[in-house]
Amino acid sequence: MKKTFYALALAACGLGSLPSAFAQNRLAPGKLVLPRRECATMDVLTAQLKEDPGLAQRLEAIESHTRSFQRMRTSGKPTPGTTTTVTIPVVVHVVYNTTDQNISDAQVQSQIDVLNEDFNKLNKDVSKVPSLFSGVAANTGVKFVLAQRDPNGKTTNGIVRTQTKVSSWSTNDAVKSAKRGGDDAWDATKYLNIWACNLGQNLLGYAQFPGGKASTDGVVILYSAFGSRVKNPDGTYTSTYDLGRTTTHEVGHWLNLRHIWGDASCGNDYVDDTPTQQTANYGCPSFPHVTCSNQGDMSMNYMDYTDDACMYMFSTGQSARMNALFAAGGARASLLTSPGVTAPLTGSLIAKSQVTLYPNPATDVLNVALPESSLAGWSVKVFDARGYEMKQAQFSEGQLQINQLPRGLYQLTLTKGNQAVNQRFQKD
Numbered sequence: 120m121k122k123t124f125y126a127l128a129l130a131a132c133g134l135g136s137l138p139s140a141f142a143q144n145r146l147a148p149g150k151l152v153l154p155r156r157e158c159a160t161m162d163v164l165t166a167q168l169k170e171d172p173g174l175a176q177r178l179e180a181i182e183s184h185t186r187s188f189q190r191m192r193t194s195g196k197p198t199p200g201t202t203t204t205v206t207i208p209v210v211v212h213v214v215y216n217t218t219d220q221n222i223s224d225a226q227v228q229s230q231i232d233v234l235n236e237d238f239n240k241l242n243k244d245v246s247k248v249p250s251l252f253s254g255v256a257a258n259t260g261v262k263f264v265l266a267q268r269d270p271n272g273k274t275t276n277g278i279v280r281t282q283t284k285v286s287s288w289s290t291n292d293a294v295k296s297a298k299r300g301g302d303d304a305w306d307a308t309k310y311l312n313i314w315a316c317n318l319g320q321n322l323l324g325y326a327q328f329p330g331g332k333a334s335t336d337g338v339v340i341l342y343s344a345f346g347s348r349v350k351n352p353d354g355t356y357t358s359t360y361d362l363g364r365t366t367t368h369e370v371g372h373w374l375n376l377r378h379i380w381g382d383a384s385c386g387n388d389y390v391d392d393t394p395t396q397q398t399a400n401y402g403c404p405s406f407p408h409v410t411c412s413n414q415g416d417m418s419m420n421y422m423d424y425t426d427d428a429c430m431y432m433f434s435t436g437q438s439a440r441m442n443a444l445f446a447a448g449g450a451r452a453s454l455l456t457s458p459g460v461t462a463p464l465t466g467s468l469i470a471k472s473q474v475t476l477y478p479n480p481a482t483d484v485l486n487v488a489l490p491e492s493s494l495a496g497w498s499v500k501v502f503d504a505r506g507y508e509m510k511q512a513q514f515s516e517g518q519l520q521i522n523q524l525p526r527g528l529y530q531l532t533l534t535k536g537n538q539a540v541n542q543r544f545q546k547d
């Protein structure tokens with residue numbers, strides 16, 4: 120039956136109609152009506168597909184890559200997120216019109232902390248997962264840090280503040296453009312961009328899936344649904360969306376997760392271990408809520424529409440779907456070598472002239488000679504012309520193995536503590 124549903128869903132929508140963005144409702148401050156998260160996927164999708172004729176094809180390529188990855192993981196081969204850590208540098212663009220909207224560094228940090236708990240199954244409320252699903256509640260292995268180095272190589276705390284005359288924003292991505300009163304994205308191949316701002320139209324947030332335009336890549340969150348009231352009580356929050364789960368949900372989309380009900384009646388979320396469910400759940404449903412002949416909806420999944428306090432798990436299948444993006448050829452694999460995760464180095468331990476690299480150009484082995492007899496305590500890294508760390512160059516005992524490096528110019532950086540010396544070399 121499930122396969123039939125998949126086929127029908129695919130036939131009805133086609134891959135080109137996979138949601139490329141979505142939106143959620145918020146409770147207007149002081150409003151007594153119960154809030155509901157809702158989705159504006161199709162409107163935004165239609166606009167993006169119209170504007171970007173290559174999008175449908177790119178989404179299809181990502182799906183194909185994801186399926187190959189899932190087969191690889193099932194076969195037991197080492198894959199990112201399980202055998203290696205995925206650390207994503209984050210820049211938070213706080214775009215504010217009023218003082219309230221200019222949320223504190225502490226509120227921003229509380230959101231990063233929530234992301235790290237939720238994506239690594241360190242959230243305390245994971246203990247509430249019903250026994251039916253406890254076996255598939257997943258640690259995704261994805262970690263988040265506020266960027267320490269900006270795109271120009273300068274020190275940053277990962278938070279950019281922009282005062283604006285714009286009092287309210289919509290899903291038209293204006294908040295991602297300095298020309299339109301917002302703030303431009305940082306290089307999306309190296310950073311997760313998050314905009315915290317006053318989203319209007321009763322929106323809580325929206326995201327762009329992998330495969331979209333770099334200039335609009337990232338997630339947008341209502342400032343008062345950003346961060347956690349529990350971790351940072353002094354912040355500004357919207358009731359029932361005050362535990363940071365809106366951002367967990369949106370970043371889930373940014374990492375290619377669909378809504379748990381597949382945006383159709385008993386639809387397909389491209390994940391095998393989440394039960395087929397009829398539609399979104401709201402508020403805080405009791406378990407089990409049986410639909411589509413399942414044993415109960417996974418309404419406590421971050422990709423449902425429940426209140427922040429009532430969503431507390433990703434599944435193993437969702438984790439694999441996200442991890443696929445970081446495998447070789449994955450749509451977000453470039454983040455693994457982002458310089459944003461480490462602070463720029465200051466000062467030089469020794470004079471540049473005291474470091475000798477030979478032979479230069481080199482083919483297989485580059486010798487690194489220093490005035491110190493021992494290289495103990497030194498860390499050696501190699502960066503390409505774009506500033507990406509080249510992890511295939513292995514260093515030991517004064518020699519750098521470069522046979523795996525493509526031909527080209529590189530920078531070798533020797534560091535000790537916060538001090539560094541750089542030298543260039545050529546691989547032939």
Ligand SMILES: [Zn+2]
Pocket residue numbers: 141142158368372378
């Ligand atoms: Zn959503």
